[in-house]
Amino acid sequence: MSNDLGVLFSPYTLNKLQLANRIVMAPMTREFSPDGIPGDDVAAYYRRRAEGGTGLIITEGTTINDPVASMGENIPVFHGEQALAGWQHVVNEVHAAGGKIFPQLWHTGTARNPAKMKNSDVPSASPSGLQAPGKKVSEPLTVKEIEHLIASFAAAAADAQRLGFDGIEIHGAHGYLIDQFFWEGLNQRTDAFGGSMENRGRFAVEIIKASRAATGPDFPIVLRYSQWKQQDFEARLAETPELLEQFLAPLVEAGVDAFHCSTRRYWEPEFAGSDLNLAGWTKKLTGKTAITVGSVGLDADFIGAIAMQESSGTRAIDDLLERLDKGEFDLVAIGRALLQDAQWPRKLREGRLDEVESFDAKSLASLA
């Protein structure tokens, strides 16, 4: 077994960052940070994943400095002295265990439910004030407000670097703020931030450029994106490889190092006529590092799991290893399997498959 797994445990260089293997912990919101401050339990949780052999940890989404960025009082924020001190402790613990870690920088846009927040009277931010196609909940952001948000992402990138994080991931997926700009269904602007594919990508492009300028050429910057949206699982940003290329090219130009291509099942072909998945296409079209994700080691996608409705069995990973070996993608993100079992990489590597814990949605209730 361990020979076949060799490719998964081979080192990889992202920008100038050396990763011990190809296993990435996928960002997973846990809501165990009261008032947005990550505590010792959060640091210990990430340290256990580093000790278990995860090559790169991407933290749960953590929100930039904007009053309406977050969607829960227990979601960690990425601004303010106390929260950043908490994150400093997380970085130190992960590094002490030999791991690498990026924060996932997030703004939830109109996916936020104001009623769940202390500042419920402040309207949510989005390109056109829409929460779902046709469902208006607030006013469109002004250009000045957009510029403030771009600066806020860049400030978070600079803070990440200052605290010793090894890079950042910008959350541009799943129908949250950045994706609300990407997606025609929620972006009806007629200015430079809406309309064409290029214009809908401008918010992300400006965030990447500003983050790059704030951190220099060697700091790894990953952009996570998805075709699917929480508002519509069937939505697509790009219906063809040509459109996907149009979407990706300006992001590459802006200075992104890698794309984290969020799919719910990694084995699904992205476009008819080819077996390549979204990460495969992204790598082929851009030449950039591509991270795949979606039910690795599991046999069901994660939407039911978030709703605490289902557990998930395991799926053989031979096909994944073959594709990694062929270079379809470079890194493999693991969500629920790592949430369940911090020792997943080590157990796999040592052939202790019978000891791998199967994902059980009940695990979401604690920070083990």
Ligand SMILES: Cc1cc2nc3c(=O)[nH]c(=O)nc-3n(C[C@H](O)[C@H](O)[C@H](O)COP(=O)(O)O)c2cc1C
């Ligand atoms: C509890 C939970 C929380 C999640 N939170 C985030 C998040 O904060 N940011 C994000 O980009 N994706 C989030 N996701 C999606 C995961 O990063 C990942 O893409 C998904 O779980 C599929 O991977 P898996 O099948 O290996 O679990 C979350 C998933 C789960 C199960």
